[in-house]
Amino acid sequence: MKRRRFNQLALASLILPGAWRSIARAASAPRVLVVGAGFAGATVAKYLRIWSKGSIEVILVEPGREFVSCPVSNLVLGGNRSIQDITHSYHALVQHQGIQMRHASVTGIDVNKRKVSLDDGSNLHYDKLVLAPGISFDYSHLNALAGTELQQHFLHAWKAGAQTSALQQQLQAMPDGGVFAITVPALPYRCPPGPYERACQVAYYLQRHKPRSKVLVLDANPAITSKRALFEKAWAELYPGLIEYQPGSELGYIDPGKRMLATTFDRHKFDVLNLIPPQTAGRLALDNGLANAEGRWCDVDYVTYESTQAQHVHILGDALDSGLPKSAHIATSEAKVCASAIIAMLADEPPDPAPVFANTCYSYVSADEAMHVANVYRYDEKSREMKPAQGGGVSHARSAGEAREARSWAVNIWHDVLG
Amino acid sequence: MMHMLRAAILSVACLLPVLAWAGKTDSHARTLAASCAACHGHEGQSRGEIPSLAGSTTANFLGKMKHYRDMPDDGSVMNQHAKGLTWEEIVALADYFAAIAPAAAGGRECCQKTDGQ
Numbered sequence: 001m002k003r004r005r006f007n008q009l010a011l012a013s014l015i016l017p018g019a020w021r022s023i024a025r026a027a028s029a030p031r032v033l034v035v036g037a038g039f040a041g042a043t044v045a046k047y048l049r050i051w052s053k054g055s056i057e058v059i060l061v062e063p064g065r066e067f068v069s070c071p072v073s074n075l076v077l078g079g080n081r082s083i084q085d086i087t088h089s090y091h092a093l094v095q096h097q098g099i100q101m102r103h104a105s106v107t108g109i110d111v112n113k114r115k116v117s118l119d120d121g122s123n124l125h126y127d128k129l130v131l132a133p134g135i136s137f138d139y140s141h142l143n144a145l146a147g148t149e150l151q152q153h154f155l156h157a158w159k160a161g162a163q164t165s166a167l168q169q170q171l172q173a174m175p176d177g178g179v180f181a182i183t184v185p186a187l188p189y190r191c192p193p194g195p196y197e198r199a200c201q202v203a204y205y206l207q208r209h210k211p212r213s214k215v216l217v218l219d220a221n222p223a224i225t226s227k228r229a230l231f232e233k234a235w236a237e238l239y240p241g242l243i244e245y246q247p248g249s250e251l252g253y254i255d256p257g258k259r260m261l262a263t264t265f266d267r268h269k270f271d272v273l274n275l276i277p278p279q280t281a282g283r284l285a286l287d288n289g290l291a292n293a294e295g296r297w298c299d300v301d302y303v304t305y306e307s308t309q310a311q312h313v314h315i316l317g318d319a320l321d322s323g324l325p326k327s328a329h330i331a332t333s334e335a336k337v338c339a340s341a342i343i344a345m346l347a348d349e350p351p352d353p354a355p356v357f358a359n360t361c362y363s364y365v366s367a368d369e370a371m372h373v374a375n376v377y378r379y380d381e382k383s384r385e386m387k388p389a390q391g392g393g394v395s396h397a398r399s400a401g402e403a404r405e406a407r408s409w410a411v412n413i414w415h416d417v418l419g
Numbered sequence: 420m421m422h423m424l425r426a427a428i429l430s431v432a433c434l435l436p437v438l439a440w441a442g443k444t445d446s447h448a449r450t451l452a453a454s455c456a457a458c459h460g461h462e463g464q465s466r467g468e469i470p471s472l473a474g475s476t477t478a479n480f481l482g483k484m485k486h487y488r489d490m491p492d493d494g495s496v497m498n499q500h501a502k503g504l505t506w507e508e509i510v511a512l513a514d515y516f517a518a519i520a521p522a523a524a525g526g527r528e529c530c531q532k533t534d535g536q
Contacts, residue, residue, distance in 0.1 A: 012533065086495065094521075318431050351446070358454045391503045396494030405458070409469070412456065412458060412465055416456040
């Protein structure tokens with residue numbers, strides 16, 4: 001019924017382009033509800049509107065009033081960018097793309113009735129639901145951190161925003177000679193090279209303002225998880241003696257009073273603790289029965305991004321157990337594949353059976369040098385997953401040219417997602 | 420030379436299904452092209468230092484991509500991206516970007532808070 005109507009409407013749009021707007025606004029336009037307006041959610045909303053030529057009603061639900069970019073946020077700690085530089089408006093999505101934005105949180109999802117309830121008391125029906133819930137933090141392995149007060153004191157700053165600024169203040173308040181500890185969770189976590197980029201940016205600040213201090217990186221992984229040789233070289237050449245790296249060191253215990261922590265092997269004193277906890281898919285997905293058997297992440301069909309757990313529900317971005325790096329570029333690429341597939345599904349057409357997309361992730365090692373990892377990913381029919389294509393890799397060396405590229409990347413991806 | 424010939428043949432061959440399909444979009448090429456936007460800008464219209472792709476002639480586009488693809492590993496992003504694509508995809512991308520109007524010069528940085536609030 002619905003689909004036929006959509007096809008008829010699409011046909012009408014060819015014959016009567018002028019009349020299209022009002023027709024599309026009629027109650028029968030299919031409705032896609034997108035929850036979460038980060039890189040993935042904002043992108044899928046925007047591209048659904050563009051590629052359907054406005055014939056799909058898109059409602060974007062997001063409690064935040066502004067978009068704060070995780071990429072580039074480490075530079076705020078180094079003093080190389082401001083929080084304003086990474087804070088952007090959702091304005092153009094509403095004004096130029098015709099997306100309806102609802103600043104609210106989801107309180108319930110009924111996948112059988114295709115209905116979502118919001119904390120402003122409203123209920124919204126959908127034809128397709130897209131969840132871009134990002135990540136949630138898992139503190140369950142840590143004794144002392146059960147209390148939310150302590151979680152607020154030992155910041156993650158792994159979702160850009162208030163915590164980014166607060167961690168910067170802790171860094172600025174730290175005495176010279178202090179220890180700034182960063183704990184890295186075991187893979188998979190959001191932005192694999194992020195913790196090591198952060199170590200660079202904190203060291204950059206310390207070198208200029210508190211040269212007797214130290215960055216202590218306690219990594220639950222057996223080694224640096226991304227761009228390893230490049231980071232090791234940057235640390236040795238740019239910040240000699242400033243960064244201490246301990247692999248295989250999972251955080252086990254914190255004594256907040258003594259400002260001491262214990263890892264698998266050792267005990268360490270710290271002045272500031274940047275605790276990046278183990279992660280899961282956003283609670284919204286887990287709490288609504290959308291996790292896979294292991295219970296921490298979500299599975300989807302990588303042709304449509306439809307959940308393996310619920311029909312008409314699509315999931316994107318860092319919440320997926322995809323084996324792909326949890327990066328902003330991947331999130332936007334997935335969102336575009338999903339938008340295209342949803343448009344095809346609503347028109348009763350087959351989606352692209354074998355999507356292909358690019359990923360790049362830059363890391364700034366100082367104010368003006370960066371390096372990257374780049375790969376094309378192709379759908380593999382055997383494993384039904386996105387697999388790296390041949391030819392991918394990392395920079396041969398960090399450079400000023402790559403920092404300029406990274407700046408261009410940021411400007412262009414922000415505009416692609418939000419413009 | 421062989422590659423150029425193949426490109427020419429392929430780009431003609433590529434037109435046939437497009438014509439036969441008349442009206443349907445090649446969603447494979449479209450989503451792939453959209454994943455270049457992170458660096459080259461929305462619809463290939465860059466607002467930064469990385470060059471725009473919109474309005475690039477197919478000859479320029481194919482020449483550059485062939486160069487990135489055939490050169491030995493130099494650690495550059497385009498070398499790494501070009502090697503992961505099929506030649507058919509590269510030809511479809513060339514057609515896609517050639518059909519877009521070139522970028523207006525000097526686009527503003529996006530979506531700062533002052534943009535519209």
